[in-house]
Structure formats: C-alpha cells, structure tokens
Amino acid sequence: MSDIFLSYKREDEPRAKPLLEALRNAGLEVFWDRDINPGEDWQQRLESELDSARCVLVVWSEASTGPDGALVRDEARRAMNRGALLPVRIDRVGYPLGFGQTQTLDLIDWSGDPTHPQFGALLVAIKIKLELGVKIGERHRTESPPITTKPARRYALALVAVAIVAAAYYVWPKAPAPPSTATSHYHRQLPNASRVLVFVHGIFGDAANTWACNTATWPQLLEADQAFAGTNIYTVAYTSPYWGNAMTIDEIVNNLHSRFEADRLFAHQEVAIVAHSLGGLIIQRYLLTHRDAAAKVRFIQFYSTPQTGAQIAALAQLFSADPLLKHMLPGDHNDYLLNLENEWTAAKFAIPRYCVYEKKPMKGILVVERLSATRGCTDTPIPINEDHSGIVKPCTRDADSYIALRNAILKHPIGQAAAAARTTPANQVSHGAQSPNVSGVQGNVVIQYGNGPATATGPGSIANTGNGNTFKTDEGTKK
Numbered sequence: 001m002s003d004i005f006l007s008y009k010r011e012d013e014p015r016a017k018p019l020l021e022a023l024r025n026a027g028l029e030v031f032w033d034r035d036i037n038p039g040e041d042w043q044q045r046l047e048s049e050l051d052s053a054r055c056v057l058v059v060w061s062e063a064s065t066g067p068d069g070a071l072v073r074d075e076a077r078r079a080m081n082r083g084a085l086l087p088v089r090i091d092r093v094g095y096p097l098g099f100g101q102t103q104t105l106d107l108i109d110w111s112g113d114p115t116h117p118q119f120g121a122l123l124v125a126i127k128i129k130l131e132l133g134v135k136i137g138e139r140h141r142t143e144s145p146p147i148t149t150k151p152a153r154r155y156a157l158a159l160v161a162v163a164i165v166a167a168a169y170y171v172w173p174k175a176p177a178p179p180s181t182a183t184s185h186y187h188r189q190l191p192n193a194s195r196v197l198v199f200v201h202g203i204f205g206d207a208a209n210t211w212a213c214n215t216a217t218w219p220q221l222l223e224a225d226q227a228f229a230g231t232n233i234y235t236v237a238y239t240s241p242y243w244g245n246a247m248t249i250d251e252i253v254n255n256l257h258s259r260f261e262a263d264r265l266f267a268h269q270e271v272a273i274v275a276h277s278l279g280g281l282i283i284q285r286y287l288l289t290h291r292d293a294a295a296k297v298r299f300i301q302f303y304s305t306p307q308t309g310a311q312i313a314a315l316a317q318l319f320s321a322d323p324l325l326k327h328m329l330p331g332d333h334n335d336y337l338l339n340l341e342n343e344w345t346a347a348k349f350a351i352p353r354y355c356v357y358e359k360k361p362m363k364g365i366l367v368v369e370r371l372s373a374t375r376g377c378t379d380t381p382i383p384i385n386e387d388h389s390g391i392v393k394p395c396t397r398d399a400d401s402y403i404a405l406r407n408a409i410l411k412h413p414i415g416q417a418a419a420a421a422r423t424t425p426a427n428q429v430s431h432g433a434q435s436p437n438v439s440g441v442q443g444n445v446v447i448q449y450g451n452g453p454a455t456a457t458g459p460g461s462i463a464n465t466g467n468g469n470t471f472k473t474d475e476g477t478k479k
Contacts, residue, residue, distance in 0.1 A: 002031035003130060005053035007075040009063035015090055016059055018112040025114065026123060027243045030057075050075055051082075055129040058087045060104065065093045073099075086129050088122060123242075182207045184259045187219040187233040195270040195298075195414050196232040197222070202277025202304075203324050207237035210276060213395035221397055227406050230414055231272075234265060236279070240324065248323045249278075249336070253286045266293045270414065273300045274405060276392045277368065278324060280305025281340065287351075288343050298412045299352040301405055303392050304368040307341070307375035309334050312367055330372070341376070352412075353378045356404050360387040 004023065008016040016032070023030045031049045036042055050056065056079030058064075064072040073096050079085040080102065087095075087104045095104065105125055110118045184207065199219060201210035211218040219235060222228040238252045239245065247255070260266060271293070275283050280302040287294040306313070309330030327336045357373035358366065367388035374381040384391050384400045394402035 001049060001052040002029040003054050004028055004030040004126065005050050005056045005075075005079070006030055006032040006059070007050075007056060007072050007079075008032070008059040009061060009069050009072055011063040012059060012061050012090070015061075019057075019059070019088075019107070022112065022114050022119060023123075023126075027241065028126065050078060053079075054084060055086050055126055056084045057126070058085060060087055060089045060093060060095065061091045062093055065096050069096075084129070086125060182235070182237055184237045184256065184263065185235060186263065187235055188223065189232050190230065193230055193232040194268060195230070195272065196234050196265060196268045197228065197409075198234045198236060198265070198271060198273045198283075200236045200273065200275045200279030200283050201238075201240075202279045203240050203328070204242055205240065205276065205279075207235040211235070211392055213393040216395070218392065218394055218402070221394065221402065225397060225406070227409050231409075232268065234263070238282070240278075245322045245324060249282055249285050249327050250289075252282055253289055256282075256286060257290060260293075266290075266296055269296065270298050271296045272298050272409065272412070274303070274392075275300060275305060276303045277305060277388065278328065280307070281327065281337075284340060284344055287349065288340070288347060291347070294347070294349050294351065297349075297351050299354060299408055301354045301356065301408050302373070302377075303356045303401065304358045304373050304388055305355075306330075306368045306372045307337070308372040309337055310368050310372060312365060344376070352408075354404070354408050355379075355381040356384055356391065356401060357381055358388050358391045359383050359385045360390070362387040362389060 006016065006020055006023075020030055020032055031053065033042075033046060036045050056075065058072060058076040058079065063069055076085055076087065076096075076099060080099070085102060087099065087102055088107050089104050090107050090110075092108060094100075095102075105118070105122050107118050107122065110116050113119065199207075199211060201207060208217060219233045222231075222233060236256065238256060239247060265271070273283055280300070283300065287297065306328050309328050311330050313325045313328035313330070327334075329337075332338065353376055355374045355377040357370050358368060361367075370381070370383075382400075382404050384404070386393075386401065391401055394400075396402070397406075
C-alpha cells in the first residue's frame with residue numbers, strides 16, 4: 001500500500017501525471033488508478049488503497065467539481081472523514097459543497113517544475129499530513145466520537161504554517177535540472193600539477209548544478225584563466241537529498257575520506273578549497289579529523305557558510321529529520337557548531353580563511369546572515385550582491401564571486417610555501433621540547449632548543465645542543 005492516494009478526474013490525467021511523477025521523484029510512494037493491473041478487482045483495489053493511504057491528494061478542477069466529478073468528491077469525503085484529505089486546485093473553481101472549510105493548496109500556476117514554490121508548499125503539506133494524519137486517522141478509527149478539536153486544531157495550525165515553512169525550507173538552493181548523479185571527480189587533472197582546487201557544495205546541492213550558470217559551470221570558467229594554470233580542479237559530491245537523508249556531517253566526512261584517498265586528492269603538495277554553505281562545515285570537520293591533510297591547505301574560501309547556524313534551518317527542521325539541518329541550527333545550544341569552532345581554534349591551523357557573504361534574500365529570506373557567514377575570517381569579508389544560490393554561480397569571469405576567488409589564488413602563488421621553506425632566513429627560531437626540523441636552512445641560525453641555544457658552525461659536522469641532543473644538516477652543524 002502507498003502513503004499517498006491521488007484522486008483526480010480522468011479528463012485531467014495529462015495534468016495529473018506530471019504531479020504524480022514529481023511526487024515520486026521526490027521519494028514519495030503514490031498510488032493512482034493506472035497502477036491497477038489488468039484482471040484485478042478494480043473496485044476492491046481502489047477502496048483498499050483509498051482507506052489505507054495516510055494522505056489522499058484530491059485534485060479540484062473544472063471536471064472534478066462539475067456534474068461528472070461525483071467519484072472524486074466521494075473519495076474526498078471518505079478521506080476527510082478520517083482526517084487524510086489534502087486537496088489541491090489546478091483550475092480557478094469554487095469548492096464542492098462541504099469542502100469549503102478545508103485548507104486547499106493552489107497549483108494553478110504550476111507547470112511541472114519541481115523547484116516551484118507552489119510544489120514546495122505541497123511537499124511540506126504532505127510531510128505534515130504524513131506526520132500528523134496517521135495519528136488523527138488511527139484515533140478516529142478506534143474511537144466512536146469524532147476527531148477531537150485538539151488534534152484538529154493542531155493540524156489546522158500546521159497547515160496555516162505551510163506557507164511560512166515552505167518559504168523557509170524551499171528557499172535553499174534548487175537545481176535548474178534534476179540533481180546530478182556525478183560522484184566526486186577531477187574536472188581537470190594535469191599530469192604534473194602540484195596544486196588542486198577543490199569545490200565543496202552545500203546542503204541539497206551536487207557537484208554540477210550548485211556551480212552552474214546557464215550551461216557553464218564555475219570550474220569550466222577557470223580552464224582558460226591563466227591565474228589557475230597548472231592547477232587541477234576537483235569537485236566534491238556527497239548525498240544530500242531533499243527528503244530521506246540520514247547522513248551526519250561526520251559520516252559524510254568518513255565517506256569522502258575514502259573517495260579522496262582513492263583519487264589521491266591530498267597527494268598534491270598544495271590544496272585550495274572553495275566551500276559553499278554546509279560544505280564549509282564539512283571541510284572544517286574533515287581537516288580536524290585528518291590533520292595531515294590540513295598541513296597542505298593553502299586557504300579556504302567560504303561562500304555563505306553558516307558558522308554559527310542559520311535561522312532557516314530551525315524552521316525547516318520542524319518538518320524534517322535531516323541531521324544536516326540539525327547541525328546548522330542557530331544559537332548557543334548547537335553543540336556541534338560550538339565544538340567545531342573550539343576544536344578549530346585549538347588546532348591552531350595556519351590556514352587563511354576568506355569569507356564571502358550573500359546580500360540578496362531568496363524568496364524574501366536571507367538564508368545565511370552576515371555575522372554567521374563571517375565568523376572566524378582572517379581577512380575583510382567580501383559582500384556579494386547575490387542570493388544564497390547565486391553567490392556560487394558566476395556566469396562570467398567578471399562576476400564578483402569569481403573575482404574574489406581569483407584574488408585569493410593570486411595571493412597564494414603555486415610553490416610559494418615550499419620556496420619559503422627552502423629559503424628560511426637566518427633568524428632565531430623558537431622550539432619547544434621536540435627537535436626542530438632545520439634541513440635546508442641557509443646561513444647562520446640560532447635555535448633555542450631545550451635549555452640552551454645551538455649555533456651553526458660548519459657544514460657536515462655533528463654537534464651537541466647542550467642537553468645531550470645532536471643533529472646534522474646539509475648546510476652545517478647545529479648545536
């Protein structure tokens with residue numbers, strides 16, 4: 001048996017079928033009369049599905065509200081009697097007698113686009129019905145009195161909140177096309193590149209559509225830019241569906257680590273990272289878990305990463321058990337973000353953190369506020385006049401988000417860190433209890449090690465540091 005029963009007039013099948021397909025593509029189990037097999041008892045199967053469905057989606061139209069729509073109205077009345085009715089309207093028609101007090105969602109302007117706000121509101125309403133409707137229905141079937149006002153009021157209030165929650169939940173970035181099935185992969189892999197630029201998408205995103213403007217993606221724009229010459233380009237992918245996700249950030253990190261090892265991502269001498277939204281939290285957790293990888297990271301460019309959470313996540317979590325939304329809850333009660341920040345601070349990574357934040361709301365909501373997006377930056381944050389989705393969709397190399405990344409790359413030329421290590425000037429270096437790595441140091445050097453200094457004498461000899469430790473370097477003895 002299916003969770004959802006789709007009731008419609010046969011004349012409306014061309015318009016009902018796209019609705020059916022969109023719901024099924026969203027991971028919902030939906031029955032309609034075309035699922036009845038040849039030779040099967042049509043009436044028995046129809047009644048069985050109708051009575052067991054936790055949500056009966058009734059399509060009001062000119063046909064179903066007209067003289068020949070009696071069957072649809074009967075199915076709607078049967079569903080309403082047990083608290084399972086959820087009507088939608090595809091034509092500008094009045095409601096049949098007895099159904100005017102039932103909250104109805106409009107799909108009049110919907111043309112099949114799964115990212116349209118009207119369809120988003122419908123998905124949230126279905127979620128409410130599936131969560132609350134079964135309790136209401138079970139109570140009505142097992143007790144003789146009608147449904148009490150308390151659960152009815154609860155359900156009514158929930159439906160009133162649909163518009164608000166839909167605006168919150170479905171304001172998150174939507175792909176202009178079906179989600180990409182691409183796994184993490186190299187967009188460009190040069191044979192001798194010492195650096196790799198890594199793109200990490202956010203919640204509900206993927207490795208392609210997150211970065212796409214029209215037919216081009218951000219990684220494609222980089223190919224002809226000399227600032228990125230000699231740099232491999234890698235796009236990260238992890239599962240983050242709108243419905244049914246059970247993966248936590250830590251589990252995503254473990255999954256990505258296996259993929260990174262297979263792709264030898266951190267075999268590069270240098271790694272630069274572009275992270276959007278939740279992707280910034282994921283990459284921070286990854287580097288805290290795998291500290292050896294952090295040593296190779298030249299910088300992280302965060303685009304609207306909710307370092308202190310996002311208010312929209314609190315609204316969305318009311319109707320979703322997605323653990324990723326829980327990780328993004330705002331406020332001091334979010335232990336995950338608090339621990340992440342404390343661990344990062346304690347790690348003392350020498351990784352520059354550049355922050356870019358959105359200025360435009362999406363459907364009236366600013367997804368990640370400036371204070372959250374700019375927490376812990378090591379340079380002046382950069383505002384971009386785009387919304388949460390558009391901030392990582394540069395259409396040209398003149399786009400502000402593109403220029404921000406290009407400036408960061410130019411600030412950190414390839415090989416600069418390695419060259420600096422090979423040509424360390426003759427200055428005093430302080431060390432704690434562990435023996436310093438002084439290979440390749442040029443000229444005289446004074447190293448404070450333990451209780452006494454060690455000075456360079458001549459090349460190739462071994463000397464004592466003053467506390468029983470000796471070591472030798474290519475340039476000369478340190479003691």
